[in-house]
Amino acid sequence: MSSFPVAIGREHHAFRKWSIDRGVQINGIEAGVMPGQGMGIYATRDIEENEVVLQVPLSAMLTIDSMPKDFVAKFAADAPVQGIMAAYLMIASEKYSQSTSAPGDDDLGEIENEYDIRPWLDVLPSKQDIKRSLPLVWPDKFKKWIQIDMNDSAVNQHEETGNSDSSRANKRRKVSGGADYGDVLLTPCLSGLWNTLPNAAKGPSYDRSKHQHILSRQENRLLRTWDFVSAALPDADWDTFLYYWLIINTRCFYYDGSMAGEGDPRSQGKSLDDNDSIAMMPFADYFNHTNKPGCKAQFDGQQYTFLTTKKHVKGEEIFVSYGQHPNDFLWAEYGFFLDENDSDTLYLDDIILNDLTSADLEELQGWQYLGNYQLFAGEVCYRTEMAACLKHMPRDDWRAYVYGESTQSVDDEKTARIIKEWICKYLEECEAALKALASQDSNDDPSQTDDNVDYREALCVKRWRQIRDLCKRTLDAYIQ
Template sequence: MARVSPPGPEHEQLTRWARSQGVKINGVGPAKISGSGLGIVAQRRIEAGEELVNVPASALLTVNSIPRRFRALHEGITVHGLLASFLAFSGSKKSYCDPWAATWPSLTEFKESMPLLWSGKLSQMLDPDGKSGATHGYHEASPFILPPAIGGRWQHMPSLLRVSEDVGLLNQQARKFGADWNIVSRIFPDKVWEDYAYYWLIVNTRSFYFELPDATNTPQADRMVMCPFVDYFNHNDHGCDVTFDQGGYTVISDRAYDVGQELQTSYGSHSNDVLLCEYGFILQSNLYDYVPLDDLIGEHMMSSKDTENLEAAGYLGNYTLSSEGVCFRTQVAIRSVTLNTQDWKKFMAGTFDETELSKSQAAAVLQREVLKLYEKEAEEALQHLAKEQVHEISTRAEKREIASKIPQYATEVLLRRWKQILDLIHQAMKIHDTPYYHGLQPP
């Protein structure tokens, strides 16, 4: 169980401030939780179905809380970008929510935990000459290894594999940030992107989906508000129920909790790559974890005719690997190589009576052309990261050099993530093994 300790005076002040805003808090409070910053714990025995927190709509920070004149300056910006600009540069944040902001993580903590600030991507993209004086950011060439779903590229793969930088989670996030900063930096030309990035990440990691009555034109993913006190809850696969209506937000306990136990909510059915990129952490055990396999199932193992067939059948792309092995879409893609058209169609329809030989042929392609390649990538990434671990570096000078390149947390969390990926690969190797596989060559 995580270690829990008292939260500190600023969090007691926040609790008083939240109550003064009409927030109802029942039997729970903030506490320091080892490994996840602040969180919410039970202050008395909690039974299932109790209303723990209620935040009235009037206490939410929404686009409607922002003065009209300030909003009007930001024509075309996202809700995310506008909330961040308000918090960073409006000057009204102080009067609006200072006690709340005092409980948020610092920029230094974000530099440790958020991949967006590790990669150097932002400093290269926004400030190639280093004029802002921002000191953080690690050049793309620096030797630290993001999982392909995050970084969008394979470090050790043969050149035949597609490089998918544009689809990596981090690239998508950097583009979203870049578009918002593009607007904000024109309004506030003397501000530096680092100050904006801090609040952009505050909104990124602490906002909630909410339907404002006048937000019908806002894209779903951008319907966000900030919700005091409820933003203390940490994430788990399952947790307390969080609901909203026009009256505000309510959190209800999902089960009984003893005094001192942490209560969590679910931020969504996210894989660990998504959690790392969006929130800066991974779960040790994540029911919804998977890794994409799309880059690995392509030209190097199938003809363009196979690709066309898969597209026509609706089975091109979106291939995944989870603790249950590879998904059915992946099985279909592999069978497009190993079966004749008639049998392949039956396989898709679930009516193919597959022989051991045919299973083994599919297993051979999957193991050799997909899983083995991924295994090699994971093993090399792990070797590389192990070298980066500061405690393994012998001289002080080396320690300084390495430590200045890669935050220690980044190395540690990436090592954990790659080990999880390697475990998924090894598990799939077992699940998809067949008695005849070892003697077979791929067709």
């Protein structure tokens, strides 16, 4: 471990041995810590391209198919896999904290002693780490309408009252539509709220991209899952369940049970929930993400293989890719975002919908051009350009343009000017949010340490500055 600036703890060495005992093959890599960063995977020697550095067999993974059948049977057939897995870890951790032996079969079902997962649980990020990085569980001043608090006993519907009602209303106290939201500190993609625009939906409804209103989507998924878990396990503790749900959300891998010949329909792509095709993999969950990874993961039905795609020198961190995602999505799902992200995207939907007439919106919907207006570094998407054209073109000419029959009345300068106005509106929001963050009192939430509050505010400032730079680069491209 001398290659790494900071040595890992004893529990990580125990977990490494535990993983190897279960068939995980580790070749030329090790888990380590860099100053100012979390755990990661590093090369212990020079590694060539196309080297297998890690293999995780199916038998070592935690999946819906590997959990005890009698435990899974406690849940409804359409219960989300992530919730069942979180409940499994929750009960396992409670059993392990009460006994030095493997858990019995009262809650978890029959578990062979060799599948004692205590070493794995011992190396997971702490509850404090989760609270610090994931906006979903931040204090109310950041979230506004999302009221999930890991320290709020009021969200646990079973506490003292004995109320077994699993209604998600017990855990959510949304701000009414006409309320004053105050300063909005998180980005619109995360919160769905603005400082400089009306926070009310306008025009026809449509299916927003999964990269918009991310936290409300995440909250709905979490609370729906809790409904299933609390119904199956009436004594389940909300705080502990929330922690393990977030752990799985940040550390799981894609798993296709049909490739493995396993039985649960939810692992075979037959579920309506895309999040059901997941697995937890020991040691592999140390890998960090980049958009330009040096390692790729492959699943053949029997094992996951991690193969390098470039050379690495001794001591260099080896990254994988979690997928090509914008920074706001990474932030909400994993608790971090990248300094440089070629996939970073902003959505102009709220700005554009507020700028168009009701007739314009109905026209766009009729032609399937309503919504999902994206801004990248230096350009906007074709849908945005079509919306801008509609704003200045006669309706019949615009329809002919959509058909590809005519470019009459198409005016690139007018289109560019409209798009620039929309980008400038986003820049106004950047400045408003940064001003609001600068005026925050770090001591206005006595339940939080100054370090945590400052860290969260610093993350918000960093992200808003990224957005400002992204807007300015795109604006410059339209000015030239």
